[in-house]
Amino acid sequence: MSMESERDAGAGAKPRGRPKAMADDVRRASILDAAMTTFIEKGFAKATMSDIARTAGMSKRDLYQQFEDKRQLFLDTIVSRSHLILDLPRPDDENVPLTEVLRRIFRLDLDERLAAERRALVTLVNRESLLAPELNALIYDSGAIRSRELLVEWIEREISGGRVPRVDSGRLAGMMLDVVDGVQLPKRHRKGPVDTAFQAEEILTRLSILFAGIAAGQD
Template sequence: MSTADDANRKMPRRGRPKSVPDEERRAHILEAAMTAFIDKGFAHVTMADIARQAGMSKRDLYKLFADKRELFADSIAFRRHLIIDLPRPAEEGLPLRETLRRVFRLDLDDRSAAERDALMTLINRESLIFPELNALLYDSGILRSRELVMAWLESEMAAGRIRRADTRRLAGMMMDIVFGVLQPRRRHQGHIDRAAQGEEVLARLDILLAGLAAVA
């Protein structure tokens, strides 16, 4: 056999390139959309901007998403686990304080916590400018954080781990405490000590929960 034949035999055959799985492709687009919305704001972002950010044609983007509103809602849904982690596994069995740490995502690393902060800022900003976006997020069930906290509190009360109370008001108080620390009116300057921030949230929740301790 000739040297040329050996070389041809060793060279890998070129075939059709492997296609990117739909789930991975969708995740990439939603990441690109989130970046565009955070950088420019909903009003100033176009489908062409998102397609360019995702490295694809606008035509292909429209095959997956009907319009900018759908992309906005789906990009928020893709990242909502950074804000609140409910429902919890039934068999978890952690102390209440540790459960709250996980429910309100006080366990995030610096990068994920920064993404959460940007996501909450985006939601708050765009909801004020475009009330219809806020309605879209709530009506679609994407943002139902208070309802999720209420359901979790009800399960804890039913199990006898905390004293009975008005779940709507209690959920509201908890969220005011948590996000009052995570999203203060005055913007953070410089590096945020995430561990200290999380402990501050839990210290405030401890005061609230002291009056809700289960009856022995």
Template sequence: MQNVTVRRGRGRPKLVEENDRRNSIVVAAHQVLVEYGFAAATTERVAARAKVSKRGIYELFANKQELFAAVIREHRHLMLDLPRPEEENIPLVDALGKIFRLEIDEKGEREREAILNLIVRESAQFPELSDYLYDNGILRSREDLMEWLAIQARKGLVVIEDETVCAGMLMDIAFGALLPRRRLKTAPDRAARLIHIRKRFEIFLRGVSPNL
């Protein structure tokens, strides 16, 4: 019987190593971007934080813009939990609470606040970053929310004249409150904020209710 050498697994350790290196770089880039901002977040700083060479970064990311996009992609789940399960059957105000992840734990809340601040700050200073994120489908928050609203409208649960406007209103309601001008240091403050966001959602839903 002829011996057969199976070569399929030879590249796997290298692939695992590359994925680990990529993850380390993205984690380090996130820390550096939050701390220094896009302009001062040099590849030297990212490389030092990730304990890799600059060459190791450029083997995986073409430029700093691509690295920024990878950080946003890794954390975009903190912004919106969409799409929702097809079988979900809960009050719309509860669905919006889940979509905007109002019950996220404190650690996740801090991470969300940091990534939202990063996106808002850097998009204002470098509009090309925002264009890159949208053009490459990395940020689809508004579009995903528009699709969810369209589904609710088809179900007859809401009457939506302009999905773009309504999605923008909901994002302003939630993200405007989730990015306070001062840091909320106590649990009661954070709990009060969630109550206020939920009340705003209720006001919005009364405005689009087909029963009014």
């Protein structure tokens, strides 16, 4: 092939590499991963944008092009992982036993890696909410984590469908979250690795007892 032919062929070739939008998504995910690591290690108050940029392998200037400040980055980090806490709302056409729905709602089907990431997220949110009350307001007022509200909506839909007895949806949502937190975040410090499978079955057993008690009280 002549040099002219090679140039003509090259001119019509598509540029290699990922689209810019894909590259931006990957870059953002990398920043959020770095932020999660930094916030867990140092806490919100001590973590700096410089720390996060260093962990992400970029300049602080590039980081500020993506996120305007540390508060926004913290919030976006929580939002990016909120799906690990609850899988709500549920599909309208879901037709499986209640126990299986609860397993899906509370993400009791996560593998060990994602389950560990969820524990880190919950620990981070609980810790920082206590240490920095303004973060607690930021997290919940922004809707980053709406566990109770989403559960209330699901309970009311199930009541309308006749699968859950008519009860105070707010109280039931609170009790369900207490059950889950009681197993996943016990007051006593754990020794050794967490048995995720055991935790999942223990949560489902306790929730089943809760719903059985509600049903019995309606008789």
